[in-house]
Amino acid sequence: xxxxxxxxxxxxxxxxxxxxxxxxxxxxxxxxxxxxxxxxxxxxxxxxxxxxxxxxxxxxxxxxxxxxxxxxxxxxxxxxxxxxxxxxxxxxxxxxxxxxxxxxxxxxxxxxxxxxxxxxxxxxxxxxxxxxxxxxxxxxxxxxxxxxxxxxxxxxxxxxxxxxxxxxxxxxxxxxxxxxxxxxxxxxxxxxxxxxxxxxxxxxxxxxxxxxxxx
Amino acid sequence: xxxxxxxxxxxxxxxxxxxxxxxxxxxxxxxxxxxxxxxxxxxxxxxxxxxxxxxxxxxxxxxxxxxxxxxxxxxxxxxxxxxxxxxxxxxxxxxxxxxxxxxxxxxxxxxxxxxxxxxxxxxxxxxxxxxxxxxxxxxxxxxxxxxxxxxxxxxxxxxxxxxxxxxxxxxxxxxxxxxxxxxxxxxxxxxxxxxxxxxxxxxxxxxxxxxxxxxxxxxxxxxxxxxxxxxxxxxxxxxxxxxxxxxxxxxxxxxxxxxxxxxxxxxxxxxxxxxxxxxxxxxxxxxxxxxxxxxxxxxxxxxxxxxxxxxxxxxxxxxxxxxxxxxxxxxxxxxxxxxxxxxxxxxxxxxxxxxxxxxxxxxxxxxxxxxxxxxxxxxxxxxxxxxxxxxxxxxxxxxxxxxxxxxxxxxxxxxxxxxxxxxxxxxxxxxxxxxxxxxxxxxxxxxxxxxxxxxxxxxxxxxxxxxxxxxxxxxxxxxxxxxxxxxxxxxxxxxxxxxxxxxxxxxxxxxxxxxxxxxxxxxxxxxxxxxxxx
Numbered sequence: 001x002x003x004x005x006x007x008x009x010x011x012x013x014x015x016x017x018x019x020x021x022x023x024x025x026x027x028x029x030x031x032x033x034x035x036x037x038x039x040x041x042x043x044x045x046x047x048x049x050x051x052x053x054x055x056x057x058x059x060x061x062x063x064x065x066x067x068x069x070x071x072x073x074x075x076x077x078x079x080x081x082x083x084x085x086x087x088x089x090x091x092x093x094x095x096x097x098x099x100x101x102x103x104x105x106x107x108x109x110x111x112x113x114x115x116x117x118x119x120x121x122x123x124x125x126x127x128x129x130x131x132x133x134x135x136x137x138x139x140x141x142x143x144x145x146x147x148x149x150x151x152x153x154x155x156x157x158x159x160x161x162x163x164x165x166x167x168x169x170x171x172x173x174x175x176x177x178x179x180x181x182x183x184x185x186x187x188x189x190x191x192x193x194x195x196x197x198x199x200x201x202x203x204x205x206x207x208x209x210x211x212x213x214x215x
Numbered sequence: 216x217x218x219x220x221x222x223x224x225x226x227x228x229x230x231x232x233x234x235x236x237x238x239x240x241x242x243x244x245x246x247x248x249x250x251x252x253x254x255x256x257x258x259x260x261x262x263x264x265x266x267x268x269x270x271x272x273x274x275x276x277x278x279x280x281x282x283x284x285x286x287x288x289x290x291x292x293x294x295x296x297x298x299x300x301x302x303x304x305x306x307x308x309x310x311x312x313x314x315x316x317x318x319x320x321x322x323x324x325x326x327x328x329x330x331x332x333x334x335x336x337x338x339x340x341x342x343x344x345x346x347x348x349x350x351x352x353x354x355x356x357x358x359x360x361x362x363x364x365x366x367x368x369x370x371x372x373x374x375x376x377x378x379x380x381x382x383x384x385x386x387x388x389x390x391x392x393x394x395x396x397x398x399x400x401x402x403x404x405x406x407x408x409x410x411x412x413x414x415x416x417x418x419x420x421x422x423x424x425x426x427x428x429x430x431x432x433x434x435x436x437x438x439x440x441x442x443x444x445x446x447x448x449x450x451x452x453x454x455x456x457x458x459x460x461x462x463x464x465x466x467x468x469x470x471x472x473x474x475x476x477x478x479x480x481x482x483x484x485x486x487x488x489x490x491x492x493x494x495x496x497x498x499x500x501x502x503x504x505x506x507x508x509x510x511x512x513x514x515x516x517x518x519x520x521x522x523x524x525x526x527x528x529x530x531x532x533x534x535x536x537x538x539x540x541x542x543x544x545x546x547x548x549x550x551x552x553x554x555x556x557x558x559x560x561x562x563x564x565x566x567x568x569x570x571x572x573x574x575x576x577x578x579x580x581x582x583x584x585x586x587x588x589x590x591x592x593x594x595x596x597x598x599x600x601x602x603x604x605x606x607x608x609x610x611x612x613x614x615x616x617x618x619x620x621x622x623x624x625x626x627x628x629x630x631x632x633x634x635x636x637x638x639x640x641x642x643x644x645x646x647x648x649x650x651x652x653x654x655x656x657x658x659x660x661x662x663x664x665x666x667x668x669x670x671x672x673x674x675x676x677x678x679x680x681x682x683x684x685x686x687x688x689x690x691x692x693x694x695x696x697x698x699x700x701x702x703x704x705x706x707x708x709x710x711x712x713x714x715x716x717x718x719x720x721x722x723x724x725x726x727x728x729x730x731x732x733x734x735x736x737x738x739x740x741x742x743x744x745x746x747x748x749x
Contacts, residue, residue: 014320014395015395024322027389027393028386028390034421035420035423038424039424039427040428042425042427042428046443054449131439131441133442147448150442151443
């Protein structure tokens, strides 16, 4: 797969060599991840402010989150990061079929995460532990307990959207892998998707203790 | 090299589809320019309506509610749809790869995507105008923005989407500058415009996501009443202001820094002299970018934040004066004993120096705590930020357009009409806005529909200025459009500039260079090159 000048097909016209293209993609991806961190940074900041104003209420409210389901989801996401890394490792070795298997596994883990999240959410909807003015639950001591659930739903909701975005990216990479577009020389999109997926995982690793393990 | 031996980016490929699907940074830059100028005209017409309404106290033209919507739209359009993308996305896109000897930006598809995101976001903004235009002011302060009946959600969603466009442009530029420089071109061989775009891109990438999350929270607050900014529900409206200005103050430097980059190019080119203090100018751009993140609280001196915090923010605000001053003095030193020629772009650069200095100095007044309490939310603020944004950025933007116009379109415009229009714009601007410093110091509050009779003469004077300004722009649009069709053919390097984009025929060739570019001299080695030529 190369043209008359010996340039591989995946090398865009404005790069002089594959290494330059790969390095550019990597730098771009890291900058993008930085913007994601800052996007969540606003929410972490809001969390810190409201928790410092209402330490007791946050403690009381967090007891109504299901630590077991949260912990299970943490394990599921960490496992999915491992399978994502293994998918990249295997495409580096040219083992395409194994790589496809690991990508599918990653997608399954992501789906399990969202399913568990769905059960957590639907329980909260059911008992009225909802953000702001929709909050109808009455069992939590302290002022303005709805603020905790505003923060909870904003943070986990935005994270959930990122999980879905990650699943779309992984599916896209999966299709490319099935169509044999990647090789040990060129697998940049998979590597970049992997970086993104690790970030999504990492954000959850911060969300879990901050929301589920207060006090 | 004769002009017939190469194909310019305007010639091939042909057809509307080849433009809409282009991955060429030059064409994307031109498409941005078209979108940006459209919104500049819309925002400008809104400004003229505002000034017309303020000719007398009471109703002249529109009712109070419409007036609130018009000044909000003027601000939102000018900031989010015009000035933020103006220099980086339009001119920067066009010149950056050419200046560093690259064939394109690092991610051409992302570049095109950012243009479509810009258009998509602007559609939301237009929709919000049709669906009951926002009347909150461009800052969308809570609690009013969560309680007004106008279409806040579609406008803020539009701004949120526009943020992605800005982030993608910034990301693309950072990677391009790091990875695609001509082999052998060190950081200190780059034109100062590139340094300025780099500093701008850093702010775009670091600050815009925070605006994004702020607007998401505002939308959630409005749509679902999550209570984070509502004091009645245990939330805090001042938190919104902190979030908003954490982005929007650095955003001011997204607007001015690339303008400063253009000014460095213009001053060196038209003084025909090596730029004075290259490193000082380059690093002062980065210094401004850095300090920009630490001064947001100066928008909130009267919001009830702690006095200690206000003191710190005041001190940090004064610091911005240092790198800004470094730039101005280095530009002056560049002109000193230079062979200055006063073509239209240079006239814009000189206007910039004059107006930006006034804008910057009045910024120092406003950064002083006690003075700010008196001037807060008066016309003094309005005059200050118009001196920086319009007297600064817009002058630089217009100077840049006139400077690179031959390279973009291969045609020259009428120098005579160019100078006439600079003169009108400069005079009209000062008549309009210097008056507003006086109005503000006398206590005229900003954003008011009605006012006391004692302010009427100054308001009328300011409105007359806006007509002179409008006439200047009208002339500019006429001769620029005329030049597209009838203008004299431009040579490759009409100004005798030494940066790489001028080493090619005009308009720029496809893939930017006919033969692989070479760095035979630095971007400002006028001393060496001019001596050799003579």
